[in-house]
Amino acid sequence: MAQSYDIPLHDIKPIVEIEEYSLYYFLGFASFALVLVAGVAYLLYMWLKKRNRYNRRKEHFKLLNSLDLSNTKESAYAITLYGATFKDDSPRHKEMYDNLLGRLEAYKYKKEVSSFDSEVIGYIELYKGMMDV
Structure with missing residues (x-):
């Protein structure tokens, strides 16, 4: 007697795609931080340039x-x-x-x-x- 492995399983669900937004949150936060750092660096550069300018x-x-x-x-x-x-x-x-x-x-x-x-x-x-x- 050959054993059959085709047993119908009723409690296992098919694979479902899960919506994951953490990468988008990270990219948004990194972009915001980059713009913020660039703005502060620009203001610091302008302040130093004005301070040392020859009058x-x-x-x-x-x-x-x-x-x-x-x-x-x-x-x-x-x-x-x-x-x-x-x-x-x-x-x-x-x-x-x-x-x-x-x-x-x-x-x-x-x-x-x-x-x-x-x-x-x-x-x-x-x-x-x-x-x-």
Whole structure:
């Protein structure tokens, strides 16, 4: 007698596909974290870039305030060069700068020059006082 293995099984169910979303959750969270990290890195980069940026106005302001007015000829050229940075701030600055240039002409383009008179020093100090950095 041959034994038959074709026994009908009634309690075993067929394989059913289970909906699994954990991979999608993980990818969404990883994408969000990546965007967040990239945003923070960008803001940090911009902050560092702005902090270390060369500020021409600040440097020229420091140079003008540290000028040695006893060396008249070099001071006249330096005031002309560094003062031009601030001349376009307002019409008042432009007018004052042009007035100062006219007064400094006497101290440039000559081999020997005398020291600044008190009126020119007053105009120089007034122009330095007008500057906003």
